[in-house]
Amino acid sequence: MRIGVFGTGMVGDALSKALSKLGHEVTVGARSSDSESLQPFADEGLLTGSFADAAITSDLVINATNGNFSVEAVASAAAELDGKTLIDLSNRLDHSKGMAAAALAAPDNSVAADIQAAVPGVNVVKALNTMNCNVMVDPSLVPGDHVVFVSGDSAEAKQQVKDLLAQFGWREQQIVDLGGLETATGPEMLMQLWLDVVVARGGFGAGPFNFAING
Numbered sequence: 001m002r003i004g005v006f007g008t009g010m011v012g013d014a015l016s017k018a019l020s021k022l023g024h025e026v027t028v029g030a031r032s033s034d035s036e037s038l039q040p041f042a043d044e045g046l047l048t049g050s051f052a053d054a055a056i057t058s059d060l061v062i063n064a065t066n067g068n069f070s071v072e073a074v075a076s077a078a079a080e081l082d083g084k085t086l087i088d089l090s091n092r093l094d095h096s097k098g099m100a101a102a103a104l105a106a107p108d109n110s111v112a113a114d115i116q117a118a119v120p121g122v123n124v125v126k127a128l129n130t131m132n133c134n135v136m137v138d139p140s141l142v143p144g145d146h147v148v149f150v151s152g153d154s155a156e157a158k159q160q161v162k163d164l165l166a167q168f169g170w171r172e173q174q175i176v177d178l179g180g181l182e183t184a185t186g187p188e189m190l191m192q193l194w195l196d197v198v199v200a201r202g203g204f205g206a207g208p209f210n211f212a213i214n215g
């Protein structure tokens with residue numbers, strides 16, 4: 001599949017490498033096609049461009065941009081996103097206190113809902129925002145039936161995302177379909193707990209973990 005990855009940070013890096021390894025044609029997008037942030041991806045032999053360039057050449061797009069600016073990032077490619085599936089894994093965070101970041105999500109503050117409202121033609125599916133990026137693309141890093149949440153209004157788009165998750169190694173019983181896009185608020189709000197767990201475990205060096213549902 002042709003996949004556009006919006007975002008040149010550690011998540012964009014992990015995803016673009018994993019997707020290429022799986023045989024997908026990946027285009028990595030940044031604010032500008034001549035952004036320095038794209039150079040490491042070009043050096044790896046990946047296609048690069050602006051967010052709009054990455055959308056034009058893709059059947060499915062992943063938003064891995066800074067959640068505080070994701071609406072602007074996705075909106076800049078709106079004309080190329082009509083009818084396409086967009087996986088939104090972003091989180092809005094306040095990093096002003098360092099590692100003890102604060103998640104800004106609330107019932108009336110969801111990046112996924114805001115992206116959907118700003119770009120009505122795209123099919124937003126919230127997924128993967130509740131774990132470290134290495135776990136996103138390799139769930140075997142954490143033992144057990146830990147989960148990935150999926151929220152979205154289009155059943156077809158959600159199926160596309162579930163198929164992609166399966167390619168990363170997510171088993172059916174690990175994929176929890178919460179329902180429509182309004183349920184994306186829960187996984188976004190879960191980020192505060194995720195950040196608190198990171199601090200309680202002694203920081204990012206303590207290794208990967210993920211949430212599970214027992215019962």
Ligand SMILES: NC(=O)c1ccc[n+]([C@@H]2O[C@H](COP(=O)([O-])OP(=O)(O)OC[C@H]3O[C@@H](n4cnc5c(N)ncnc54)[C@H](OP(=O)(O)O)[C@@H]3O)[C@@H](O)[C@H]2O)c1
Pocket residue numbers: 006007008009010011012029030031032035037038063064065066067068069070072073089090091092093128129130131132133134
């Ligand atoms: N780190 C993790 O393991 C993890 C886990 C779950 C979810 N997430 C979420 O994944 C997303 C990506 O995280 P990250 O650490 O890889 O990268 P990041 O540093 O949060 O974001 C980098 C990307 O955001 C873009 N960006 C920054 N400011 C922007 C602006 N004003 N307008 C438009 N785009 C802007 C950058 O564009 P340029 O390339 O042009 O600079 C770059 O592509 C975040 O929303 C994060 O909360 C991360």
